[in-house]
Amino acid sequence: MNIQPTKSISREKLNDIGFRVILIPFFGIAIPLLTRLTQDIRPGLWNFKLSYLYTIGIAFIIWEGNRFLVFTLRTYFDWFNKPVKKILALLLVVPFFTVPVSVLLLTGWYHIFAGGLVNNQVVTLSTIIILVSVLFIVHVYETVFLVKEAETEKLKKEQLERAKAEAELEALKNQIDPHFIFNSLNVLSYLIEDAPEKAKQFNEALADVYRYILQNKARDLVMLREEIEFLYDYFSLHKIRFEKAVRLDMFVDEALLDAYLVPPISLQILMENAFKHNEFSDAAPLVITIQLVNDELVVRNEIRKKILRKPSSKIGLQNLGERYKLTTSKEITIEQHDNFFTVKLPVLKIV
Secondary structure, three states: OOOOOOOOOOHHHOOOHHHHHHHHHHHHHHHHHHHOHHHHOOOOHHHHHHHHHHHHHHHHHHHHHHHHHHHHHHOOOOOOOOHHHHHHHHHHHHHHHHHHHHHHHHHHHHHHHOOOOOOHHHHHHHHHHHHHHHHHHHHHHHHHHHHHHHHHHHHHHHHHHHHHHHHHHHHHHHHHHHHHHHHHHHHHHHHHHHOHHHHHHHHHHHHHHHHHHHHHOOOOOEEHHHHHHHHHHHHHHHHHHHHHHEEEEEEOOHHHOOOEEEOOOOHHHHHHHHHHHEOOOOOOOEEEEEEEEOOEEEEEEEOOEOOOOOOOOOHHHHHHHHHHHHHHOOOOEEEEEOOEEEEEEEOEEOO
């Protein structure tokens, strides 16, 4: 079976120096005392010191060897994709290295410090304790790695979701331009034929409106005052054409205009939607009312359904709803009852 590395892992990513500096000497001294290995040592202070230095060396070799194996296995197996293979590899490799090396080094200790008289019972007990200790330390390492990998995966997922949301938001913003241009050019074309003087006024007003769009389409939020002023400019385009057939009633306290934020070009879409789907005339004007109620802009108009030559794509409201969710994590409310069409836009209060 051909096993290829799944990823490149840098050992320096785990700072375990302090961990090793403390525990390697600890195990190098504690295990000989626990198994009474040092009771067979030849008399002499230097023999005693050197024998413990040797057992600390055993602990160092066993620790570093297994550490190398654990890091190496991580490049081939990970807990998220290959958990069973990871466990089997650890259970096979760790004892395969630890047991023979421990027996060999402990036997060498007896030849150096105990005259070659090997106590097999002590060697066996010491090897078992070393193996259990190694498995425990490996478990600690893998737990730390697993936590780090989980955090990394979570961070990557959040970054991907954020990048996706930003890409979706940018795509939705870019949809505004062709939609707005298409409708405006239709109106301008109509005025050029029927009212050239009004067409000139419309063209100048259109330039002001489009300037706002260009300046703010890249922004996620704008002051409510800016959006309201833009809406008046946009409404003036339709006022030039329809005169008394359209009316805008604004019921927002002047003092609150600088207290809230709203996604740009939101109200324009609702006004455009009202003009597109409703019949109106001088005798029966289309009245659009805007109120600020409980941190929501309530936009309402009477329903007088217009018969459209082509079915509506509903891209305007759909676009607005998606932009609102991506920008503010809030949803717009669309209601249709009592012969009125109402849209409620949550606004963000400036703290």
